[in-house]
Amino acid sequence: MSRIIKNYVDGEWLESGSADLIPVHDPATCELLAHCPDSTSADVDAAVSAAREAFDEWRSTPVLVRAQYMHHFKVMVEDNFEEISRIVVREHGKTMDEARGEVRRGVESIDFAMSVPVLMRSDGLEDISSGIDETTVRQPAGVFAAITPFNFPFMVPLWFLPTAIACGNTFILKPSPQTPLSTEYLFEMLDELDLPEGVVNLVNGGVTSATALMEHPDVTGVSFVGSSPVAKIIYETCTRNGKRVQAQGGAKNYIAVMPDANIEASVSNILGAAYGCAGQRCLAAAVAVGVGDAYDQLKDELAKRVAGLKVGYGLDETTQMGTVISDSAVERIESMIGQSEGEGAEIVVDGRGFHVDGYEQGSWVGPTLIADVQPDTTMANEEVFGPVLSLMKADSFDEAVDIINQSRYGNAASIFTNNGKHAREFKYSINAGNIGVNIGVAAPSASFPFGGQKDSFFGDLHGQGMDSIEFYTERKIVIERWV
């Protein structure tokens, strides 16, 4: 029996009250790494009580002191950068570069939280009437929770936790039970920081603990990243329970490639965008729309280079694409490829039945390229969350824009072009929250909100950037007269 991960509540590592355990595997080697408890409502209640208890003292801790904790936290992450990256590789299956990139972006979010003393400042106006002054004050709002996904197990929690606590709130994290090890490591570092007990809490588990957090009366707000059907449930449950909520859902991200684009350079970037993290990211490029002559050039160049990608174990630095998360993911992705074939698309590079020598038990899907995808078919509309890039053809820029805007998702879209007019028109007219111009993965840095529209986002304030300051604070208006 491998070790059972503990929860972190009120400054202590505690065993969950649950006897239900979820195995955590390395998806490349199939090694059993640990067991994750499926924590109970009582476990959540203990964490919320600790967070509620800690709130009053923490909110009155000077903001510069709170920011200083973030500085020390950042130093710890930098000092343990390689170790964290290796843990991410082992529990997720991505490549070492991708894991390092994830940890780097986590550090950026801590950097952002260090700016809270500036970002929480508000404004005021003297003499709104004779001798009367009016000011706004931002105050922390209470206990916040985040429910985070498997695909960026270290980075996504850091979109939320540092800013939430730097603003003076207390916090509960429920990571994915598929990838709980890097968040366990994150909390070991937080434990070393010596924050007051109860400021940060970790509850491992699945639906039971997520539901308990959403329904708990002492939780002020919930952040979520995951699939769209779940994001919608999270949004509805949280709003029904009177909470703030930001729920980021799934995606079907389109890329338009214009005939004037530098095809070779564009393909290099598209390869990273489509097959990076084995396509398991909400900003992954899913469909490339070749406009006019670009279609054939794109198809030829991609066919040549996709098949050459080196797939393997992420800890081998020469690996260019890792595993998907589980065997059930393999089954789902392969089934969708089969469905697409049945709908008449051409499987140019087929990643089904893929094996890697030495890792025969791993959850592999090879990089897959599908051409001649039609607008009303599976690959044009359904999120795959795997290493599959579909190609569609458009006769004109306007047709490409129409195809992209028909998607029910609106997370991201990109254009590859050397024509400023097309780039401008694309930015202007595409209904998606993150737009890339000659960038396939339009991932906002920590000081910008992570966009998302239509079925890709449920809520009002996004994660990251000033939206996160708004989300984690209350604004109070003070009107004063001294006579």
Place this chain on the structure above:
Amino acid sequence: MSSLNTFGAILSHAIDLEAQFSDWYAGIGEAAKAKAADKRRRKLERARRENVVEITLEPIEGLNADDYALDLSDNSPAGQAAAAQVAARFYADVAPKINVRAAQRALERCGKEHAR
């Protein structure tokens, strides 16, 4: 054959190369050169940590680690110069393949130091 086909593979190879130089120089009594190699190693580790940009990670083609194997058996000044030349060639070849300027600059500087 080991490919230098990713950002991390290139930076890690450079880090390993400088570690080899540092150990070798220390072993043959070239303390100043050993210290310089160790300083380059630390700079490269920082470059690998701080300049890995998720949105521009792209496959890299056309580089192989075997083309830059060091021969550290000849401790003479000529042997040292030959090893430094291999390193300088490595840095000259790999730097243009890196699409993050800060990391590229770190590699270029290492190359210049070996070429002196």
